[in-house]
Amino acid sequence: MRFYSVIIPIYNRPQEIDELLESLTKQTYTNFEVLVIEDGSSKKCEHIVQKYADKLDVQYYFKENSGQGFSRNFGFEKAKGNYFIVFDSDCLIPEHYFQAVEDYLTEHKVDAFGGPDKAHASFTPMQKAISYSMTSPFTTGGIRGNKKHYGTFHPRSFNMGISRKVFEKVGGYKITRMGEDLEFSMRIIKAGFKTALIPDAYVYHKRRTSLPQFYKQLHFFGRARINVGRFYEEEVKLFHWFPALFTLGFISLPFWSAVNIYVSMAAYSVYGLFFLINFSSSLAQNKNIHVAVLSIATSFVQLFAYGVGFLTELGRKLVVG
Structure with missing residues (x-):
């Protein structure tokens, strides 16, 4: 059984981490730890993380603000797992997620992976519409986590996994914002590592709640x-x-x-x-x-x-x- 380290950077969104951690307590595969990296927030979430101390193997870290990319690097340095998985704080994780990843990695040799995103039944109409436009083949969203993606799959950091070997060879994020996940994925691929989309390893991604x-x-x-x-x-x-x-x-x-x-x-x-x-x-x-x-x-x-x-x-x- 592989041991996974979940890295979650967060900035001023305590309500999101509550829902995300709650979804992680329902996983059917439980051999993982969770590292919550507070990126210099003024609205801290430590008290919420503590609610799950008896339900999850969870650690909380507070650091100076440096952006999501470098906050993920901070988590990578602390992680103990064979694989590191990055989630955005506005995601909900279906209960089969880790089992889907474990099953896929058992059958396929992959060093970096990602999964699609979907709209949860509880989402507002606006959230569902945004989810549609970000995943539809009739907009550019169709290349983001679609089962029939174009060319080599580039994992995105809202739902991304890498092996420890990738981190040891490639390092972490070189830029912390504005395309940091794309640059990281490209560097992983250019280093010769194989990437894959795992269709069943999807998340429910809330994204934004208004048009502005x-x-x-x-x-x-x-x-x-x-x-x-x-x-x-x-x-x-x-x-x-x-x-x-x-x-x-x-x-x-x-x-x-x-x-x-x-x-x-x-x-x-x-x-x-x-x-x-x-x-x-x-x-x-x-x-x-x-x-x-x-x-x-x-x-x-x-x-x-x-x-x-x-x-x-x-x-x-x-x-x-």
């Missing part, structure tokens, strides 16, 4: 892709430009209206078809018209915000390097 928060997060993701390109230029691929083209196209709609009515009608039809496809897909998936309507907004925000962030950081890179 979601916009801010996706804007940051767009910037992060360009930031990772500073380390690995080849990792900014053609399909990463799609949200930027979506954004530029949408902004240019009034211009086409003034230039040519037929071109304008065609352009508006393309965006209308995009929204209709996402509405229909979300309705089929969630069986809820409220979530489907919200999915139109979240799909738009996802692509538009990512595109704005991508173009903003690209401009900054061209100007200052």
